[in-house]
Amino acid sequence: MQNGKPIVKDVYWVGVNDRRTALFEGIWPIPLGVSYNSYLIVDEKTVLIDTVKDLSVNGYLNKLKQMLGPDRQIDYLVINHLEPDHSGALPIIKRVFPNIRIVGNRKTAEFLKDLYGVPDIHLVQDGEELRLGRRTLQFFLTPMVHWPETMMTYETTDGILFAGDAFGGFGALEGGIFDDEVDLDYYENEILRYFSNIVGKYSPMVQKAIQKLSDVDVKIVASTHGPIWRTDPGHIIRLYDRWSRHEAEPGVVVVFGSMYGATEKMAEAVERGVADGGVKTIRAHNISTSHVSYVIRDAWRYQGLILGSPTYDTGLFPPMESLLRLLCSKKLSNRSAGVFGSYGWSGGAVKALKQFVEDGKLGLVEPVVEARFAATSEQLERCRALGRAMAERVRRDER
Numbered sequence: 529m530q531n532g533k534p535i536v537k538d539v540y541w542v543g544v545n546d547r548r549t550a551l552f553e554g555i556w557p558i559p560l561g562v563s564y565n566s567y568l569i570v571d572e573k574t575v576l577i578d579t580v581k582d583l584s585v586n587g588y589l590n591k592l593k594q595m596l597g598p599d600r601q602i603d604y605l606v607i608n609h610l611e612p613d614h615s616g617a618l619p620i621i622k623r624v625f626p627n628i629r630i631v632g633n634r635k636t637a638e639f640l641k642d643l644y645g646v647p648d649i650h651l652v653q654d655g656e657e658l659r660l661g662r663r664t665l666q667f668f669l670t671p672m673v674h675w676p677e678t679m680m681t682y683e684t685t686d687g688i689l690f691a692g693d694a695f696g697g698f699g700a701l702e703g704g705i706f707d708d709e710v711d712l713d714y715y716e717n718e719i720l721r722y723f724s725n726i727v728g729k730y731s732p733m734v735q736k737a738i739q740k741l742s743d744v745d746v747k748i749v750a751s752t753h754g755p756i757w758r759t760d761p762g763h764i765i766r767l768y769d770r771w772s773r774h775e776a777e778p779g780v781v782v783v784f785g786s787m788y789g790a791t792e793k794m795a796e797a798v799e800r801g802v803a804d805g806g807v808k809t810i811r812a813h814n815i816s817t818s819h820v821s822y823v824i825r826d827a828w829r830y831q832g833l834i835l836g837s838p839t840y841d842t843g844l845f846p847p848m849e850s851l852l853r854l855l856c857s858k859k860l861s862n863r864s865a866g867v868f869g870s871y872g873w874s875g876g877a878v879k880a881l882k883q884f885v886e887d888g889k890l891g892l893v894e895p896v897v898e899a900r901f902a903a904t905s906e907q908l909e910r911c912r913a914l915g916r917a918m919a920e921r922v923r924r925d926e927r
């Protein structure tokens with residue numbers, strides 16, 4: 529358990545790591561853990577910015593007591609985001625610091641009543657300020673990143689943006705908490721996975737938030753998850769900006785489902801074709817063994833997406849169906865897509881894959897390959913041709 533750590537004088541990180549939860553939000557695997565970042569500002573008034581999930585409250589309270597001493601109270605709790613990974617400790621905080629005033633916007637107030645039975649809060653409007661003594665906080669409403677009440681809190685003296693989930697990522701903080709103290713390659717994979725899994729659907733609102741804050745002099749980005757960006761805050765803002773514009777890197781993701789190997793064999797021919805076409809960055813996923821969380825991350829990163837499915841009960845193989853439902857709900861766009869699959873009698877999988885590409889307005893790369901039971905050598909050759917065509921498309925877009 530890490531102690532509280534100063535970010536700047538009198539502003540402390542008091543977050544906790546979660547290395548116990550297997551699935552974040554009950555869906556997304558977090559083998560590398562996650563941090564719930566909470567911050568304490570000590571001024572004439574003391575302010576807590578967000579809290580933590582309800583599983584680590586003892587360690588969390590100890591940290592606060594260590595920073596505040598035995599008697600000092602907390603005057604305000606600013607809630608940037610009410611999801612329980614940040615508000616779970618709220619009931620206990622209210623019991624330990626009975627005079628604490630909760631600060632939030634109109635939506636926060638509405639949700640707090642039903643979530644925790646809290647009747648009244650200190651309401652703030654967009655752009656409003658709260659003086660703490662030497663420091664001042666300013667609130668920016670950034671709704672739907674990724675809940676309706678989400679807002680960001682800007683500390684004006686040191687330029688700290690407490691951003692809520694925006695600019696956050698999976699991965700517990702393993703000792704280092706700042707961007708200059710950690711292995712960024714390690715974290716960036718997990719930040720993209722978090723972005724694409726949790727926030728990606730709300731990309732237009734992320735864009736709005738980035739626009740809204742474009743004139744604000746942000747010197748430190750302090751999200752609710754993952755590292756604090758004090759050396760290069762522009763880096764994480766640029767990453768979120770690029771991802772929320774659906775910009776892609778050159779590379780091809782091949783996702784297939786297969787019960788007995790027929791579609792897998794086609795997938796391998798497709799992959800070979802991509803390599804023949806000169807693209808080295810190929811990420812292949814068997815949808816039965818790769819968790820959708822990782823497939824969504826790779827689909828968000830790379831330009832080409834090739835999907836293969838056997839027919840099952842006249843339609844898609846169920847794990848593939850579940851992936852496509854998620855990709856559709858996340859509104860992944862601006863990708864080139866290819867499809868292939870197999871069937872035994874009625875068919876149905878390839879038709880459904882084509883429908884997904886059409887509905888998502890993705891650019892279809894041909895040929896579409898459909899085999900009855902085992903693919904013939906001609907059909908496997910067409911799979912290679914599909915891979916080559918996708919490689920060409922990706923390399924053309926790169927130029």
Ligand SMILES: Cc1cc2nc3c(=O)[nH]c(=O)nc-3n(C[C@H](O)[C@H](O)[C@H](O)COP(=O)(O)O)c2cc1C
Pocket residue numbers: 785786787788789790791792838839840841842843870871872873874875876900901902
């Ligand atoms: C459980 C099961 C259900 C199937 N349902 C259908 C079906 O509804 N329509 C169809 O045309 N083929 C159906 N098939 C046949 C498969 O689509 C076909 O054998 C395909 O080549 C399997 O590819 P795979 O080896 O990659 O799993 C089914 C096969 C299985 C095992």
Ligand SMILES: [Fe+2]
Pocket residue numbers: 609611674693
């Ligand atoms: Fe959240």
Ligand SMILES: [Fe+2]
Pocket residue numbers: 611613614693752753
């Ligand atoms: Fe969160």
